[in-house]
Amino acid sequence: MRKLLPFLLLLAAVTATSGDQTEVRVIQLRHKPARDGVSIAEGMLTENGSVMLQPRLNTLTVRDTAAVVHRIAEALASWDVAARPYRVRVRLVLASTEAAPAGQPAPRLVGLGSELARMFRWGGFEDIDTVEVEAQEGTAVDIKAAQGYTVRFSLRAVPADPQRVQLAPLEVTRLAGQEHGVGLKQRMLNLTVSLQLGQTWFGVTAKSEEAKRALVVIVAADRESAR
Numbered sequence: 001m002r003k004l005l006p007f008l009l010l011l012a013a014v015t016a017t018s019g020d021q022t023e024v025r026v027i028q029l030r031h032k033p034a035r036d037g038v039s040i041a042e043g044m045l046t047e048n049g050s051v052m053l054q055p056r057l058n059t060l061t062v063r064d065t066a067a068v069v070h071r072i073a074e075a076l077a078s079w080d081v082a083a084r085p086y087r088v089r090v091r092l093v094l095a096s097t098e099a100a101p102a103g104q105p106a107p108r109l110v111g112l113g114s115e116l117a118r119m120f121r122w123g124g125f126e127d128i129d130t131v132e133v134e135a136q137e138g139t140a141v142d143i144k145a146a147q148g149y150t151v152r153f154s155l156r157a158v159p160a161d162p163q164r165v166q167l168a169p170l171e172v173t174r175l176a177g178q179e180h181g182v183g184l185k186q187r188m189l190n191l192t193v194s195l196q197l198g199q200t201w202f203g204v205t206a207k208s209e210e211a212k213r214a215l216v217v218i219v220a221a222d223r224e225s226a227r
Contacts, residue, residue, distance in 0.1 A: 022048075023066040026059050027073055029080045034058045036159045040079060041072050043160065079159060083137040085224040086165060086197075090143065090151050092128040092172070093216040095204075125216075134224055137165075148175040149188075155221075158194070165221055168192040170203075172217055188215050195221045 029037055034053055041051040041062055049064030060076070062069050129146035135155045143151040153167035172189040188205050195201055199220065206214035 021066055022063060023069045024061065024063045025069050025073060026061050027076055029058050029060070029076065031082050032080050032159075034060050036157075037076050037079065040075055040159050044068060044072050044075065079162065083157075085134045085136050086155060086221050087132065087224050088135050088141070088153075088155065088167075088221045089130065089132045089219070090145075091130040091218040092145055092149055092151075093218065094126040094128055094213065095122040095206075095216050096124045096126070096213045097122055098124045098212075122214075128215075149173070150175070153193075163197050165195050165197065166192060167195065167219070167221075170217075170219070172215070189217055193219060195219065197222050 027037075033055075034057075035055060037060055038051060038053055041060055045051065045062075045064055046068055049062070049068060051063075052061040054061065062072050064072070128149065131143045131145055131151065133141055133143060135141050135153075137155055137157045140154045141152065145151060150173050152171045152173075153169065156166040156168050158164040158166060169190055170193045171187070174186045174188055176184050176186055189203055191203070193201055193203070200218060201220070202216060202218045204214050204216055
């Protein structure tokens with residue numbers, strides 16, 4: 001029995017090595033840019049694995065163990081689908097320390113009003129406008145809102161997280177002084193926003209916690225339902 005033991009150990013080693021054989025596969029992407037798929041592949045590679053981008057052919061060449069290459073190919077196939085439209089909703093609210101005028105109810109900020117009041121001591125909210133648009137991945141959106149406000153953004157998918165999108169950048173400007181014939185453009189907000197689909201993000205333009213007035217930008221996004 002002792003004479004057979006080294007042979008059994010050698011057989012086991014050979015089997016393990018054959019199961020870890022290196023495989024090289026060229027993966028053709030049809031709907032998404034191959035450069036955006038690099039991060040997906042890199043996150044799944046072993047220490048000895050590699051991925052090479054060929055942008056002109058829109059392909060990725062993946063080198064790793066057969067099992068890892070197979071998992072990467074499946075992940076890229078699930079991600080490389082035709083772009084679906086998203087529904088983006090932007091709400092603009094003016095917050096202040098002044099209470100709402102008598103007889104005029106303040107707009108309800110579900111889940112936000114009490115938090116904003118606690119952070120900034122605000123008690124009055126004026127609803128400026130709410131706009132809702134359909135946006136395709138990679139498209140630029142330009143929305144004219146009430147009181148001279150404009151909302152602009154480009155929508156981007158996040159390759160590593162299909163349940164998240166980016167508005168890069170989200171810009172909110174206002175054209176003030178139009179009643180005198182000359183408008184002055186004011187940039188109220190300009191930053192990249194990462195949105196979890198189905199959840200709400202809000203940004204505040206106040207310069208400090210003691211500010212008496214500020215613009216509150218409330219944003220939500222979700223996939224457009226199939227018709």
